[in-house]
Amino acid sequence: MARRTPKTRRPGPARAAGLRTPSWVGWLFVAPALAVYAVFVLRPIVLTFQYSVYRWDGIGSSTWVGLGNYGKVFTDPDLFATILNAVKLIVFFSLIPVVLGLVIASTIRRIAASRLALAARTVLFLPQVIPLVAAGITWSWLLSSTGLVNQLLSHIGLGGVTRAWLGDFSTALPAVGVIGAWVLLGLCTILLLSGMSKIDPALYEAARMDGAGPIREFVSITVPSLRQEIGVCVTVTVIAALASFDIVYVATQGGPGNATMVPGLEIYYLAFSERQVGTASALAVVLMVLVIVVAIPIQWLTKDRSS
């Protein structure tokens, strides 16, 4: 219970607001928010579970199939591949931005107050602010056969590896991953930098006195002090990978073949093009569970420190 420790208070009618307000009045304040939330979130969540045990084309009558749709999600190679693809995207959406963000932030920590660093705060945030769809369009042009990426590669003598990165079976998924890394790197870097500003500089001074080098400093001071911020970065970026939709929809539509198909996009196709509402819902449940399974332990780990 979050009840505060009672301080010594003046007795009399004017006690804490909560004590003088009848509970039903308080509930009137909560009711509108709870109502829209129940209608547009809770009810659909329950319905997703319900749809997931039926075979239904969205129009005619539905047939009870028990856990059949779930069986299909885990045995149909095409469906299961979407989950694997999402897990592979975690490397790009999460691992690269967090690790690179840590390295970058600790390198620029010392100039964090300079004008260059302030300008960087603005610039690095740009990918967070523009629609993901726009990021997808921009990068599908950059990664196309005549795009900037290939032009740069040719310039440095790597003309041999140039290709239509998003259209090639072996490179399409990593290419989508690069777009995600570009979007999320700035957020992670700035978040970690702002966490670093709270670390006591005396810690670093002491480490320097003891003869610690930059790497030792990074491992012994920076990373442990940033536990909470790292946890946040990991949570946000892993969820972004698992629930990716906009970038993939725009950049590859899941192709070539199914090389970049992710659960979010597959749900969309199954439900609205192929009219397999039941299978779509089972995949949706699996996706929701996956996100919760990832989010809870990290939240728990980061809470640990602040209490």
Added chain:
Amino acid sequence: MIVGRGETWSGRVLLVLLMAATLMPFASLFVTALHPPGGYPSGLDWPADPHWGNFVTAFQAARMGELVKSSALIVLGVVPVSLLLATLAGFAIGHLRIAGRNVVFLTFVLGLTLPFEGIITPLYYQVRDMGLLNTRWAIILPLIGLFMPFAVFWMRAHFVNMPDELSESARMDGANLWQLFWRIHVPLAMPALSSLAILLFLWTWNQFLLAIVLVDDPLKRTMSGALGAFQGQWGTDIPLLCAGSLLILTPTLAIFLIFQRRFVTALLQGSLKG
């Protein structure tokens, strides 16, 4: 502080490189947008004869004026209502500490990390049965609901830190609950509210999935949803597509640059709280 010159220098170089990597895609988009329409330009080559007219063509083809109006209407439908509902609920849970607040709060927290794809299918049938498909309400109403977990979480965090003494003295001066809320607590919540407003604006403006599923007419969608349709239509004309994408990016970029300090702070707090 003992900092070697080499470290400062490497930090600066790294920052500049990172900024270049962030900006390069935008530069490429811009240069490409100036090439002759229908052409297939390459990378970062500045065109011999810049076609500034592409922006006008794209503006008309994408019907930018109507798109901005549609997105603005959706934002005006979502943001003020979400702020109001979340403030009321956050006040009751965080400050009035109503009975059963922990259950209510947990119910909201449940939706905090919900991927929108998870409920898009039933949402479609529900919105259809309400007769709202292909109207802006099909985006506005679900978004208000979908934003509630975060918005209530955010406002509760603000109200939980408001001292009881504040409300006690207002009560002593004869304020009733409604006056206490509007005259004392809402004004004090302004910083929290404005940060939340910025986040909700951004998330509404950039909302794509709800827009493409629930609204067929691009002119009744959010900017982001319309951009998807624009890509389908102009996907083969690279310079025009780039010009259109830049135009559609501009409103968010402009608002970001005006309010950048608040944006960065709000987004950082937002990810820390979420």
